[in-house]
Amino acid sequence: MARIRICLLFVLMWTTAMGQAQQKLQVQGSSPNLHLVHTVAPKENWYSIGRIYNISPKEIAATNSIGMDKPLAIGQKLKIPLTDANFSQDGKKAADEVFVPLYHTVQEKEWMYRISTTHNKVSIENLEKWNAVTNDQLKAGMQLIVGYLKVKQSQSSLASQGSQKIQIATNPPAVVKETKQVEAITKETPPPAKDETVKTDPPKTETTKPEVKEEPKPIEVTPTSNSGPANHRGGFFKKQYAEKGNSNTGNAGIFRSTSGWNDGKYYALMNDVPVGTIVKVSFSSTNKSIYAKVLGQLPEMKESQGLIIRISDAAASELGVSLNKFYVEVKY
Known part of the structure; x- marks a missing residue:
């Protein structure tokens, strides 16, 4: 009887371990x-x-x-x-x-x-x-x-x-780059951001050494796309845009994304619009427009209150936005 109990116990342990594995x-x-x-x-x-x-x-x-x-x-x-x-x-x-x-x-x-x-x-x-x-x-x-x-x-x-290796996106440095870019947008002072990057190049005196220790990272990961605002003539999705007579106007916001700076693939978050829809976002202050693909609805958070849309930071850069909230017209 004892042997039977021991066998049953081992079977239970084995099946439990296999199930979890x-x-x-x-x-x-x-x-x-x-x-x-x-x-x-x-x-x-x-x-x-x-x-x-x-x-x-x-x-x-x-x-x-x-x-x-x-x-x-x-x-x-x-x-x-x-x-x-x-x-x-x-x-x-x-x-x-x-x-x-x-x-x-x-x-x-x-x-x-x-x-x-x-x-x-x-x-x-x-x-x-x-x-x-x-x-x-x-x-x-x-x-x-x-x-x-x-x-x-x-x-x-x-x-x-398990496996020995996993696939990783080839552009992780861009995360650092876009973080700097979004900070410039949300602080409403993009020009100073440019000045800072320019100032780090010419100084070669010893007094600039403490700054150089912090600045090399953004400089190394900054390809030509981050030397100024994104400019892809409206973006990658422009050719896929097909207006169906829908439009809306109101305040827009920005979210961070690693896409768009190099490839022009701009994205947006917007309520009551099917995922995958290409929308045209126009900013009258600069007379510029971009085309973005809708990823989903606006996240339920305080920052989304009063917004009709949020666009990626690269898209906002091409529009010439200098505020964290700005008035736009959206067509789709």
């Missing part, structure tokens, strides 16, 4: 509190669970507000925090680690921009590359990779479903 790991929560949920199996303890997810058992206990002196119960749910130690969205890991994909289930009316914002602002380019899907193809219920768990090959039961 094969099921897709779902990311829970939102930045900066992303986590996984683990169901305690027979014979597991703080240390064995820590080895599965490549994280200190102390961090698991702290995340769950439980003391490590308390024994775990079979079936107990534990939050497994995702930190720099065990979570990657940049393709970096130790030599003895592998990447295990982590997923997010797409909800109704959810698009890449919102998913990116919720998951550490991972670039939309990476989301599209990891999942071989574009924003236009998103559907509720889809399983979308939003990052990777880094686990030790020799310690984690999840390692069997």
Whole structure:
């Protein structure tokens, strides 16, 4: 009888471990509190669970507000925090680690921009590359990779479903570049931003050394596209624009994007307009227009109140915008 019980116990442990290893790991929560949920199996303890997810058992206990002196119960749910130690969205890991994909289930009316914002602002380019899907193809219920768990090959039961390398978008430096550009737009003082970059070139005296330590990064990642406003004659989507008699006027805002500066692919967020629609945004103060593809609805946040549309920072740059809110006419 005792042997039968032992055999049944081992079978239960094996099936539980296999089930956890094969099921897709779902990311829970939102930045900066992303986590996984683990169901305690027979014979597991703080240390064995820590080895599965490549994280200190102390961090698991702290995340769950439980003391490590308390024994775990079979079936107990534990939050497994995702930190720099065990979570990657940049393709970096130790030599003895592998990447295990982590997923997010797409909800109704959810698009890449919102998913990116919720998951550490991972670039939309990476989301599209990891999942071989574009924003236009998103559907509720889809399983979308939003990052990777880094686990030790020799310690984690999840390692069997891991890989040595992941694809990363080829333009990560642009994130730094656009951050500087958006700061210039939102501060309503784009000219000073240009002056600062010019001032860093001529000075060669010793007194400028402290500034040079901070300035090289934007200078190195600044291709010709960031030496001035974006100028793509309306943008990449101009040829796809087909006006159907719809128009709206009102205040517009800006959001950050790595797209548009080099390729002219401008994007917009707008309510009650189908995803994928190309809209024409005109700014009367400069008599300029750009053409942008709608990624989804305006995010439900304080900054969106009173806006009819938000456009990418590169698009705002081509319009010659110098304010964080500006009046536009939108046609589509």
